Amino acid sequence: xxxxxxxxxxxxxxxxxxxxxxxxxxxxxxxxxxxxxxxxxxxxxxxxxxxxxxxxxxxxxxxxxxxxxxxxxxxxxxxxxxxxxxxxxxxxxxxxxxxxxxxxxxxxxxxxxxxxxxxxxxxxxxxxxxxxxxxxxxxxxxxxxxxxxxxxxxxxxxxxxxxxxxxxxxxxxxxxxxxxxxxxxxxxxxxxxxxxxxxxxxxxxxxxxxxxxxxxxxxxxxxxxxxxxxxxxxxxxxxxxxxxxxxxxxxxxxxxxxxxxxxxxxxxxxxxxxxxxxxxxxxxxxxxxxxxxxxxxxxxxxxxxxxxxxxxxxxxxxxxxxxxxxxxxxxxxxxxxxxxxxxxxxxxxxxxxxxxxxxxxxxxxxxxxxxxxxxxxxxxxxxxxxxxxxxxxxxxxxxxxxxxxxxxxxxxxxxxxxxxxxxxxxxxxxxxxxxxxxxxxxxxxxxxxxxxxxxxxxxxxxxxxxxxxxxxxxxxxxxxxxxxxxxxxxxxxx
Amino acid sequence: xxxxxxxxxxxxxxxxxxxxxxxxxxxxxxxxxxxxxxxxxxxxxxxxxxxxxxxxxxxxxxxxxxxxxxxxxxxxxxxxxxxxxxxxxxxxxxxxxxxxxxxxxxxxxxxxxxxxxxxxxxxxx
Numbered sequence: 001x002x003x004x005x006x007x008x009x010x011x012x013x014x015x016x017x018x019x020x021x022x023x024x025x026x027x028x029x030x031x032x033x034x035x036x037x038x039x040x041x042x043x044x045x046x047x048x049x050x051x052x053x054x055x056x057x058x059x060x061x062x063x064x065x066x067x068x069x070x071x072x073x074x075x076x077x078x079x080x081x082x083x084x085x086x087x088x089x090x091x092x093x094x095x096x097x098x099x100x101x102x103x104x105x106x107x108x109x110x111x112x113x114x115x116x117x118x119x120x121x122x123x124x125x126x127x128x129x130x131x132x133x134x135x136x137x138x139x140x141x142x143x144x145x146x147x148x149x150x151x152x153x154x155x156x157x158x159x160x161x162x163x164x165x166x167x168x169x170x171x172x173x174x175x176x177x178x179x180x181x182x183x184x185x186x187x188x189x190x191x192x193x194x195x196x197x198x199x200x201x202x203x204x205x206x207x208x209x210x211x212x213x214x215x216x217x218x219x220x221x222x223x224x225x226x227x228x229x230x231x232x233x234x235x236x237x238x239x240x241x242x243x244x245x246x247x248x249x250x251x252x253x254x255x256x257x258x259x260x261x262x263x264x265x266x267x268x269x270x271x272x273x274x275x276x277x278x279x280x281x282x283x284x285x286x287x288x289x290x291x292x293x294x295x296x297x298x299x300x301x302x303x304x305x306x307x308x309x310x311x312x313x314x315x316x317x318x319x320x321x322x323x324x325x326x327x328x329x330x331x332x333x334x335x336x337x338x339x340x341x342x343x344x345x346x347x348x349x350x351x352x353x354x355x356x357x358x359x360x361x362x363x364x365x366x367x368x369x370x371x372x373x374x375x376x377x378x379x380x381x382x383x384x385x386x387x388x389x390x391x392x393x394x395x396x397x398x399x400x401x402x403x404x405x406x407x408x409x410x411x412x413x414x415x416x417x418x419x420x421x422x423x424x425x426x427x428x429x430x431x432x433x434x435x436x437x438x439x440x441x442x443x444x445x446x447x448x449x450x451x452x453x454x455x456x457x458x459x460x461x462x463x464x465x466x467x468x469x470x471x472x473x474x475x476x477x478x479x480x481x482x483x484x485x486x487x488x489x490x491x492x493x494x
Numbered sequence: 495x496x497x498x499x500x501x502x503x504x505x506x507x508x509x510x511x512x513x514x515x516x517x518x519x520x521x522x523x524x525x526x527x528x529x530x531x532x533x534x535x536x537x538x539x540x541x542x543x544x545x546x547x548x549x550x551x552x553x554x555x556x557x558x559x560x561x562x563x564x565x566x567x568x569x570x571x572x573x574x575x576x577x578x579x580x581x582x583x584x585x586x587x588x589x590x591x592x593x594x595x596x597x598x599x600x601x602x603x604x605x606x607x608x609x610x611x612x613x614x615x616x617x618x619x
Contacts, residue, residue: 135577142584146591153595158602162611165595169523172536172588179543179581186574187550 005049006061006074006130009084012042013123017116024112032099035115039095039122043088046081053081060132068132069193075132079486082336082479083259084129086343090251091122093347093461098244100455101354105155105242114154121147121248125256134182134268135192137260138175141224145171148253152241163236170223170233177220184213185268197268205277214278217264225257227321228291231314238310243354246306250313250350251343258320258339265324266490275327285325289419291318296426304363305353308430309346312389315423316342322416323404331407332487333480338400340479341388344472345397348385348465352378355454355462365437372439377453379438381466386431388469391424396473508549515542527608529599533592540585547574547581 001008016038023030052059053076061074076084095118106114124144131137149171153164186192188209189200204210219230226234238246265274274281295315302308320342323335355378356362356371372379388395401420408417453459472479503510519542522535556570600606603614 135580139580139584142588146584146587149591149595153598158599159615161595161599161602162615165529165592165599168588168592168595169532169536172592173520173523173539175584176539176543180546182577183543183547183550183574186577192573 002048002052004061005045005052006059006076007063009042009045009049009088009130010123010127012045013038013119013126016042017119017123020119021112021116024115028108028112031112031115032095035119036092036095036099038119039088039092042122042126043092046084046088049076050081050085053078069191069196072136073132073193073195074130075195076130077486077489078482079259079262079336079490080129082482082486083255083339084126086340087125087129087252087255088122090343090347091125091248093351093464094244094248094251097247097351097354097458097461099457101244101358101458102242104358107156110154114151117147117150117154118248120144121151121252125252128256128260132194133192134185134194134197134264137263138178138182141178141256141260142175144253144256145175145224148249151245151248152237154245155240155242157240159236160240160242163233163240167233167237170230174220174223177216177223181213181216181220184209184216188213194263194268198270201269201273205273211278214269214273214280218280218284221257221261221264222287225254225261225317225321226314227287227317228294228314231291231295234314235307235310238313238350239304239307243306243350243357246310247347247350247354250309251347254313254317255339255343258317261321262324262336262490271327271491281325281327285322285413285416288318288320288322288325289416291315292322292419292423293426296423296430300426300430302430303365305356305365305368305434306350306363308365308434309349309353312427312430313342313346315427316346316389319400319404319420322419323400323407326407326411326413326416327491328407328410329487329491330403330410332491333483334400334403334405334407336483336486337403337476337479340472341396341400341469344465344468345385345388348381348462348469349389351458351462351465352382352385355458358454358458359452365434368434368437369441371437375453377459377463381462382438383435384466384469386435388473390428390431394470394473396469396476399473399476509546512542512546512549515545518542529596529606529608530593532608533589533596536592537585537589540581540588544578544581544585547578551575 016035020031020034023034049059059076062068063072063074102111102114121144124140124147127140128137128144131140149164149168152167153161185197188204188207189197191197191200201210223230238249241249292315295311295318299308299311299315302311320335320338323331323338355375356368359375362368384395388397391397391401401424405417405420408420516539519535519539522538523532526532526535551571551574553568553570556568559569559572596606603611605611
């Protein structure tokens, strides 16, 4: 059992998808518990896998006992396990949250299908994190993306459909670019195994074909991670998706894109290539810096709460890529730490937005007057999430910005340091406005929708994430103990 | 210079064809307002990549990779074919999801023209 863990974490949700479908046919109420128990089992398996990774360093698994590089190999190292734990923890909370949240937003007869596709998405993102084969990565990317398109358009009303369609077109084009990149790599080397590629590529670093492949990868992955200016599908998709799906997209789906980018940049192509032979990191960092500022400015201009959070996500993805792009230990630590932080904070905030919509139906920030009194716990979670987004100690958002700033100083990139500080101010602008409406403006009496917080299944995931914002901020050494060796091994060549 | 160009074009025309077909698909995705035509564009785009993969698998004088005892035939590389079988499955599922979305969009708005959709969405906020 233990030696099959790397593949089990992928198979459990795949089986779960079909069990919840069959369970849902028997009785619609069975779909949720089956899905939840499944992700819980998967999370437990991931924890067991973590123990193994901690003991052995790298866990390898040959699928069907075919030896690499011919067969598909699953490789789990510290980076994988770190991302895997974030993804599964957030999926688990989103799943718990969805039980009540989708009641209003998705038609009753579609609930079974919702959980089935939810589990397929989880299977896809898990597969991306554990696989060591580049074509396998493409297939899992498509599984999770297809599930994501469907989930975005699963709500009531037509806007989600159009947003889902645009997301599908952009996402498919990006997947095609990645496929082309894989094709070029295969043409050049005849192998698809990541470790093998990293081994055979160095003599070919000056090859034009390799450069073409690399550009295809960068463009494709930039669309998937919604790096500015290729973010155009994101705001609509996040805004019009059901709340629980928005939380899932902003935490799980976006992280998987970032993970794939880091993997391909540093494990397939190496630091030596991206810095020395094809100096793209400088370009990526500048793009990320523009994304941070543009995302924050666009967020300030928004009146719709979810749309504001969506634009702020564009900026936050910029932070992660900026950390990766500066290519030094401190910045890399900051960037990878920010993957956890962004998942925790944005998940919390999207759940709060969903809770406001669930209770009152209000989406616009202006309508949220006096919510602090009406929904005290939800608003408390909002405050912690917002403070963490701005980066006020002791929340977790402060820690990653701290490392990013240190990294910028070490790299001597004063512009990036200014960008990090300026964007903190900008996010303070849009979050203070939100907090002002929620706490300091009086709501009109006799509003519809009733008062009181949302039901416990929605409140608990929100509060867990809010608590995580504080706990990871205070005990930041726990994630850092995992991240430090990761950053070191990724930068191994420098 | 020009003399060099012709062999270049002739020996590598499979790549040029793939790029041309790809651009036709991309053009359809960008320029067409009809959502179904966008999906067709996407399919053309994907087909170009399939052809690209298949063409790189070819070995001159190679035959289908079926192992026969005792023969030392030259085989074409089967791996890209297998990869593309998977990619075709992905492409078919993408098309299926896209078409089902178009059907629901049509039910909701009674149109599949992007221009009309934008006008309607703009009107309702």
